[in-house]
Amino acid sequence: MMSELKKTPLYEKYLEDGAKVIDFSGWALPVQFSSIKEEHITVREGVGMFDVSHMGEIIVEGEHALEYLQYVLTNDASKMTDKKAQYTMICNEDGGVIDDLVVYKLGENKYLLVVNAGNTDIDFEWLKSHEKDGVTITNVSSEYGQIAVQGPKTLEKLAPEVKEDISEMKLFEFLKDVEIFGKNVILSQSGYTGEYGFEIYCKAEDTVAIWEALLNLGVTPCGLGARDTLRLEAALPLHGQDLSTDITPYEAKMGFSVKLDKGNFIGKSVLETQKSEGVKRKSAGIELLERGIARTDYEVFDNKDNKIGYVTSGTQSPLTGRSIALALIDTDFTAIDTEVYVQVRKKRIPAKVVKTPFHKN
Template identity: 55%
Template sequence: MSELKKTPLNNYYQEVGAKLVDFGGWEMPVQFTSIIEEHKAVREDVGIFDVSHMGEVRVTGNEAVDFLNYALTNDVSKLKVNRAQYTTIANEKGGVIDDLLIYKLDENEFFLVPNAGNKDTDYEWLTGIEGFDVEITDESDDYAVIAIQGPNSREMVQKHTDEDISEMKMFNAKQDIDLAGHTVLLSQSGYTGEDGFEIYMKPDSLEPLWKVFKEDGAAECGLGARDTLRLEAGLPLHGQDLSPEITPIEARIGFAVNAKKEKFIGGEVLKDQKENGAPRRLSAFEMTGKGIPRTDYEVYDNDGNKVGYVTSGTKSPSTGKAIGFALVDTDFYEEGKEFIVKVRKREIPAKFVKNFK
């Protein structure tokens, strides 16, 4: 078994007694205090996350736009410099190899941020595509990343830079700015459903910047709160709600697929699903009986017919309700409809909801 990768904060985690787990081959904190406390801090104030396990891949060259438009599902040609876009890498069957952000740094220069466990797979997939004049570089070891999230995060970040970030909107980015004496790429983005930023920096800037925000009062947060926050916000997680067997259309992220593009990998299937519908759909639900849904629990209609399975589930710290995503037959879905989730040997009633608020 290979040794787990570590972010530059690993020694610090040992010192403060953070609870560490294996996540995508990385030793990462699942919590510092408690998941509920950290979740609440992000919803009400500000929290910080070490997301240095995410990958960074740079694509440059005269045919970078054409290459990325073929390799990815969204339309890269619509991106302006210092803007980011949510997109996916799909296989020939339309399944999601990964979901990621792509930044346009210059006319022929792009910066991709794949998920931690998929970085090597994504890099191999991209470098295996032939016929384009591009250079693809894995720069993951050159970056560390902090996500600072919550209603007071903007005010906290602004204290440490002369750049005006008051008007930064979702997926806006600023390159090479000074933040508390460190040169960073600042992106208005995140995975919590709150206002916030993701900060890309050199690895040796991670610990000093982390401590700057901690001293400001930001709560240190782990993967546990990140998961409850993203699920409450209705955001899918690759490996659960997204996979090579689940298409972006089925996962209800069709906005990441531009069906007007002429040709792209998986395009034939995805164009058809956009036009004619997909056989399954990812659907938000809440339990109406007592029980917490977990990944792979089976979903049945009230007549005992299996109609799908749970992809993600938890107890919402914000509402106290047990919530989740289920991938179900499209014909079965209807907002407010009741059904059954099998929790071990028990059959627990649940119903579809529009969102988790």
């Protein structure tokens, strides 16, 4: 029941705007406002916004904060500046991905970790279990709201409303304590759609005012349905499907987020071996050649009826109408144009391995 689900500060606004609300990782969130296809195309061609206030926020601070992050995260946190965020992962000892996240350096010894909503408590407990002297870890998720404004027309909507010049900001660059619509926020040039855009981190109590101001500018509200089809066209992984504690960064083709030369970190030994010896299975983009949709967990076969893996994420592209998917399959079958077959209900449908991302802006 909706009454038992967690709600973001924008929950009442969804209902006013006629959104269809669903249970997502224990949160009541909008799957769509108009239609998934309309919202998807709006973000590809114009500008849309998403409530992502369900995402988790964890502060890591203290004298040894950097040293600690270097041990619990896969990327090299020492490369971050006060204006550049970093995509990274938390791995277990076997190299499996506990979560993928973005880290913001807020000060000399203070970092903001933005984690997936369904993993917030798991991540927090894992981080606390490896806590060191000189480090304080705090779950501040309830203090933040987050709105993602995405699409090629984002800048023309946001730039006049921000006190600083944001026109030259590059991916993962951010401004802290910047003013927008009279509210102090963190403004990050980032997103989960494959389009140009910004993510606004604000005080929870300011979320509604910022959302309403964006609505007044003509920014279209979008739901989780379009967010998922957009990220899949961009071949961005979803934790729990394309990434998991059983899938490593190298298997997911996200090895850029692992820096083996930075010193010791959790999972390094296994990841070092995978980097030098290669992986037996790997994520690949596939496209069905006949009608059907490749859903998560559908089995993938070679042309001799041998099972070679499974679909991790799949959809019908709202842009092209093609059935696209990410699949974790035997590495021998990941070359472009390799013929594979996907078991869709009782039918085995031919498919081919294609380049990712499926869509590039």
